[in-house]
Amino acid sequence: MSTPLLEARGLVKSFGANRVLRGVDVAVPSGSVTCLIGPSGSGKTTVLRSLNGLETPEDGTVRIGDVELDWATRPDARAVSRLRGQSGMVFQSHNLFPHLTVLDNVTSGPVFAQGRPRAEAREEARALLARVGLADKADAYPVQLSGGQQQRVGIARALATRPQVVLFDEPTSALDPELVGEVLRVMQSLAAEGWTMVVVTHEMRFARQVADQVLFLDGGVVVEQGPPSEVLVEPREPRTRQFLQRLLEPL
Amino acid sequence: MNAIDWDLVRSSLGPLLDGLLRGTLPLTAVSFVLGLVIALVIALMRLSGQRLVSGLARAYVSIIRGTPLLLQLFIVFFGLPSLGITLDPWPSAIIALSLNVGGYASEAVRGAILAVPRGQFEAAMTVGMGRTTTLRRVVLPQAARIAVPPLSNTLISLVKDTSLVSTILVTELLRKAQEIASPSFAFFTLYGVAAVYYWVVCLVLSFGQTRLETRLSRHVAV
Numbered sequence: 001m002s003t004p005l006l007e008a009r010g011l012v013k014s015f016g017a018n019r020v021l022r023g024v025d026v027a028v029p030s031g032s033v034t035c036l037i038g039p040s041g042s043g044k045t046t047v048l049r050s051l052n053g054l055e056t057p058e059d060g061t062v063r064i065g066d067v068e069l070d071w072a073t074r075p076d077a078r079a080v081s082r083l084r085g086q087s088g089m090v091f092q093s094h095n096l097f098p099h100l101t102v103l104d105n106v107t108s109g110p111v112f113a114q115g116r117p118r119a120e121a122r123e124e125a126r127a128l129l130a131r132v133g134l135a136d137k138a139d140a141y142p143v144q145l146s147g148g149q150q151q152r153v154g155i156a157r158a159l160a161t162r163p164q165v166v167l168f169d170e171p172t173s174a175l176d177p178e179l180v181g182e183v184l185r186v187m188q189s190l191a192a193e194g195w196t197m198v199v200v201t202h203e204m205r206f207a208r209q210v211a212d213q214v215l216f217l218d219g220g221v222v223v224e225q226g227p228p229s230e231v232l233v234e235p236r237e238p239r240t241r242q243f244l245q246r247l248l249e250p251l
Numbered sequence: 252m253n254a255i256d257w258d259l260v261r262s263s264l265g266p267l268l269d270g271l272l273r274g275t276l277p278l279t280a281v282s283f284v285l286g287l288v289i290a291l292v293i294a295l296m297r298l299s300g301q302r303l304v305s306g307l308a309r310a311y312v313s314i315i316r317g318t319p320l321l322l323q324l325f326i327v328f329f330g331l332p333s334l335g336i337t338l339d340p341w342p343s344a345i346i347a348l349s350l351n352v353g354g355y356a357s358e359a360v361r362g363a364i365l366a367v368p369r370g371q372f373e374a375a376m377t378v379g380m381g382r383t384t385t386l387r388r389v390v391l392p393q394a395a396r397i398a399v400p401p402l403s404n405t406l407i408s409l410v411k412d413t414s415l416v417s418t419i420l421v422t423e424l425l426r427k428a429q430e431i432a433s434p435s436f437a438f439f440t441l442y443g444v445a446a447v448y449y450w451v452v453c454l455v456l457s458f459g460q461t462r463l464e465t466r467l468s469r470h471v472a473v
Contacts, residue, residue, distance in 0.1 A: 054373055085379050095374035098471050099392045109378030112388045141470040161378055 005030035005196050006165050011050050011060035011071075013043075020046050021057060022220040028165065031194045035207040035228070038217035039243055044200045047217065048167050051198065052087045053080035065164050088158030092170040094150045096142040102129065102153050103138040109161040121160070128156040132186050148179030152186055159195075166190070168199040204247060208232050216240045256440045263431050263444055267424060271448050274423025278413045282345055283406055286352025293357035294364060295386075308357070315354025321415050323347045328419040344416040352409055359401035363394035396467040403460040407453050414449075424448055 006028040013021040020043045028034045036044040049055040050071075051062055057071040064086035069075050088109075096105050103125055110121035129135050132152040142150055151171055158166055168187065172180040184206050191197060191210050201207060207214055207228055214231040216224045216239075224237045235241045296308035315323070328343040338346070367390050375385040417426035424445050432441035 052377060054376070081376070081379070081381065084376060087377075089374075089377040091370060091374065093370055095368075095370035097371065097374065097389055097393075099396075108375075108388065109380075112384050113379030113381075143470055157374075157378060 002029070004028055006051065006062075006064045006198070008047070008051060008062045009060055011047060011057045011062075013046055013050060013055060013057040020220050021050070021060075024060070024217070024220070024222055026051075026198075026215065026222075028196060028198055029212070030196055032212040033191045033197045033199065033210050035211040035214045036198065036200045036217060037202070037204070037207060037214060037243075038223075042217040043220040044215075044217045045169055048169055048198060048200050051165075051167060052084045052089060054084075054089075056080075085161070086163060087165045087167050088161055088163035089167045090151070090154045090158050090169065090171045092174050094142075094147075094154040094174075096150055096153055096157070098142050100141075101138065102134065102140050102142065102145070105142065105153055106156045106160045109157065114161060125156070125160055128159055129153070131159075132156050133182070146179060147175045148182045151175065151179075151183045155183075155186055155190070159190075165196045165198060168197065168201070170200050170202065172201070172203060202247070204232060204244070216243065218243070254439050255443065256435075256437050259431075259435070259437050259440050260444055263428075263441055266431060267427055267441075267444055267448060270422060270424040270427030271452070274421060274427070275410065275413050275449075276452070278344060278348065278416065278421070278423060279406070279410050282348035282352055282413070283409055285345070285349035286356055286405075286409075287360075287402075289349060289353025290356035290360045293353060294360040297357070297361055298364060312354050312357055315351055320347070320351050320412055321418065323351055324415055324419060340416070340419050340421045343419060344413075344421045348409065348413065348416070351412070352405060355408075356402055356405050359398050359405065360394065362401070363398035364390055366397045367393045396464075396471065399460060399464050399467060403456065407456055410452055410456065411449055 004027040006026070008024065008026040011021045011024040012019075020041075024043065024047050026034070026047065036047060038044045046055055050057045050060075051064070053069070059072045061068060061070045062083060063069070064083060067083050067086050069079060069083045097108060100108065103122060106125035106128055107118070107121040110116040110124070111118050126135065126138060129138055132155055134149060134152055134156070137145060137149065137153070142153065145153065154171075155166075171187070172183050175183065180203070184203060187197070187199070187206070188210050199206075199211070211228045213225060214228045215222050216231055216235070216237070218239050224231055224235060224240045230236075231240060232244065235244060293308045293311055297305045297312075299305055324344070324347040327338065327347045328340065331338060371389055371393065372385060375389045380388065413423055414425040417423060417429065420426075422430075428441040428445040432438045
């Protein structure tokens with residue numbers, strides 16, 4: 001088996017006295033989609049945010065491509081930003097820059113951070129906007145868009161820095177139900193194009209159709225992992241079964 | 252005897268306007284711009300997370316806010332010479348006013364920076380921006396909008412606070428009024444005209460504030 005593109009080992013993280021990660025391992029092969037699922041407070045978002053250093057674990061390592069970080073050594077800001085540069089992120093609440101147009105949001109990484117020529121970045125950004133179905137919104141401001149459109153701009157912005165991995169933090173959780181589909185369809189097509197994706201989600205149908213592997217977390221550990229056909233359809237662990245049961249029958 | 256001498260009003264309009272245009276307004280403008288620079292530096296020092304640096308900034312704000320502006324002015328103009336630093340009235344005035352504005356405005360700037368949502372910093376980091384770029388491209392443009400109302404207050408106060416520098420012989424609007432009024436004892440008339448000038452300037456600034464707020468919020472709310 002080839003080396004995974006992204007590998008995290010032994011992630012440990014506490015918020016005060018609350019231990020939210022108790023030794024989490026994640027391995028993501030290149031071109032695959034990994035879904036992190038689990039109840040609220042299970043640590044899935046913390047795992048995701050540890051992969052790009054938005055959270056600072058006390059222990060464990062994260063490697064993306066050939067950039068590796070050992071959290072136990074208290075890496076400095078420069079080392080963390082080097083790791084962060086390997087990935088792009090899509091947030092639950094999109095976090096678009098409200099004072100910039102859609103196009104400038106997408107070029108913000110390439111132009112402001114990577115110092116790429118503006119003309120080239122703009123051309124690429126227009127292609128990305130077309131890619132997420134928003135070619136005609138380049139000059140709009142985020143506030144003028146629907147939630148689903150905003151999130152698709154968020155995806156284009158995350159792709160614009162040409163990351164090796166795209167991290168999604170519950171990208172549809174803040175959306176009205178009828179807008180969820182347009183975002184998931186874009187994500188599905190990215191997966192089909194071969195993007196490497198790590199997705200924290202409650203969308204079980206998406207996980208089942210698109211994911212190559214599913215990790216079920218609970219209490220800060222990976223309780224069960226495997227292809228969706230196993231974890232989501234025939235889970236071995238009682239806790240996984242219980243969780244899926246609650247999703248199917250909330251009442 | 253009439254309280255208001257209308258001939259004197261007419262003849263003093265020009266000289267007082269001169270005091271406004273060549274004294275009060277340039278003092279206000281220069282002190283405000285320098286004060287904003289100081290305010291940004293102090294605000295960033297307080298947000299730096301380094302104990303010594305933020306402590307210094309905190310002490311600065313405390314001293315500026317805890318002592319009268321008139322006294323700060325006197326220390327610069329009358330006090331510094333005993334340390335061997337003698338400054339002319341104008342530089343003294345600008346230094347004292349700028350330091351004072353810097354202290355007050357730094358709190359407005361700090362509050363505005365803190366009001367920019369955490370997610371904006373995170374989004375900037377995830378597209379690869381460092382601290383300085385994040386500040387310049389993401390945080391300050393948004394903080395500017397939030398800081399307009401409190402900074403407008405500071406500016407409008409400053410217009411009137413410049414009158415204090417009449418005590419160190421800077422010729423501005425109030426001092427001009429005093430000079431013209433003294434020989435004739437027509438204080439009511441001259442101070443009345445000066446008051447109208449100050450008020451009009453502040454009206455114009457308030458109007459400008461509203462325009463600026465509208466302009467800066469145009470992409471934030473539909």
